[in-house]
Amino acid sequence: MLQSIEVSTGGRLKVTPTHGAGEVVPGLKELDGIHEGVLDMASTCTMYWGDRFGLACNLFTYQIGGLxxxxxWMWSQTEGAALLTEMCADYNVKFIEExxxxxxxxxxxxxxxELKTPEDFKGLRLRTAGDDGVVFTEMGASVCLLSPAEVYESIMRGVLDGYQLSSPGYDYSVAMYEVVDYLYLGPSRQPCEWFPIMVNPDSWAELPDDMKQILIAETHRWGYDHYLMRMQEDLVAIPAFREKGVTVDFIPKAIEEEVVARAMVIYAKRQADDPFFNRVxxxxxxxxTAFRDGWTRL
Structure with a gap:
């Protein structure tokens, strides 16, 4: 994406090579880096902002049993972007046109x-993040949040029994096939992940209008191309896990239904307690409801 932006702007806009989490600002604090002007542009999960905005921020990343x-992507292009901007109104941040x-x-x-029924979660020690951690805790699991770098060793040493990190492609890239025996698939726990691309408003204001339009077009294009790239990685990784001796299967229906049912109860309570969560x-x-009235699922 960075090279494409430079070419599209005729070399007028050069974006420095991507810095990983923690290299410029502390990990998970990218929003603060944008707000303070330390970063010009960044992308991260909104669910990491709960200490500032409450639990509604999780919904912009994903919903259990949700979209x-x-x-x-479509919801974020319409009502979602306006709600996200409203949530962050007190921060010096601009989200690049959805x-x-x-x-x-x-x-x-x-x-x-092996997991067969919801009862198998009792006593299970898991690494996870987000709302599913609340659900798994209710089901009897002991849940913790560790950095991805710590998860492999924790399972290898027997501190953890399992993990949630990312898609199969990412999990394979960090050799999780070496420490687990089962990889369960299924979209209900986390149907997607959406990372907004944000900029410092002062940095944005300095750009000529034509370069702003180019940056909007490039980030739109590469944001969705990222989806294709990750999907292609998954299609390679799933059979590769099997070749390494890991049993790969869909999560049993009874577990999936239990997780979604518990999530609906949690979301209903949050709706009652938090007006902004309710709106989002x-x-x-x-x-x-409206989308699936025309298309069962896209």
């Missing part, structure tokens, strides 16, 4: 033991 990747990186469904879980979740549900 598919395409649906999330541009974002889009990801396919994550793997449901990778585990050492109602917008998502209304969009899903």
């Amino acid at each position: 598919s990747p395409t649906e999330q 541009s974002a990186y889009l990801c396919p469904p994550e793997a449901f879980l990778g585990t050492k033991p 979740y109602t917008s998502i549900e209304n969009f899903k």
Whole structure:
């Protein structure tokens, strides 16, 4: 994307090579880096902003049993972007015209033991993040949040029984096939992942109008191309996990239904307790109902 932006602008706009989490600002603090002018442009999950905005921020990343990747992209292009901007109104940040990186469904879980029923979660030690951690805790699991770099060793040493990290392609790239025996698939736990692309408003204001339009077009294009790239990685990784001796299968229906049912109860309580959460979740549900009235699922 960075090279394409430079070419499209005739060399007038050069974006420095991408810095990973923690290289310029502390990991998960990219929004603060944009707000303070330390970063000009960044992308990250909104679900990491709960300490600032409450639990509604999770909904912009994904919802358990919620929107598919395409649906999330479409909702974000319409009502979602306005709600996200409203949520961040007190921060010095601009979201680039609904541009974002889009990801396919994550793997449901990778585990050492086999999972057959919801009762198998009792006593299970898991690494996860987001609303599914609340659900798994209710189901009897012991849940913690570790950085991806710590997960492999924790399972290898027997500290954890399983993990949730990302899609099969990413999980394969960090050799999780070496420490688990089962990889469970299924879109219900995390149907997608949506990372908004954000800029510092002062940096944005310095760009000529034509370069702004080019940057909008490029980030839109590469955001969706990222979805294609991650999907292609998954299609290679799933059989590769099997070749490494890992049993790959869809999560049993009873577990999937239990997770979604518990999530609906949690979301309903949050709707009752938090007016902004209610507005965002109602917008998502209304969009899903209208969208699927015309297309069963895209």
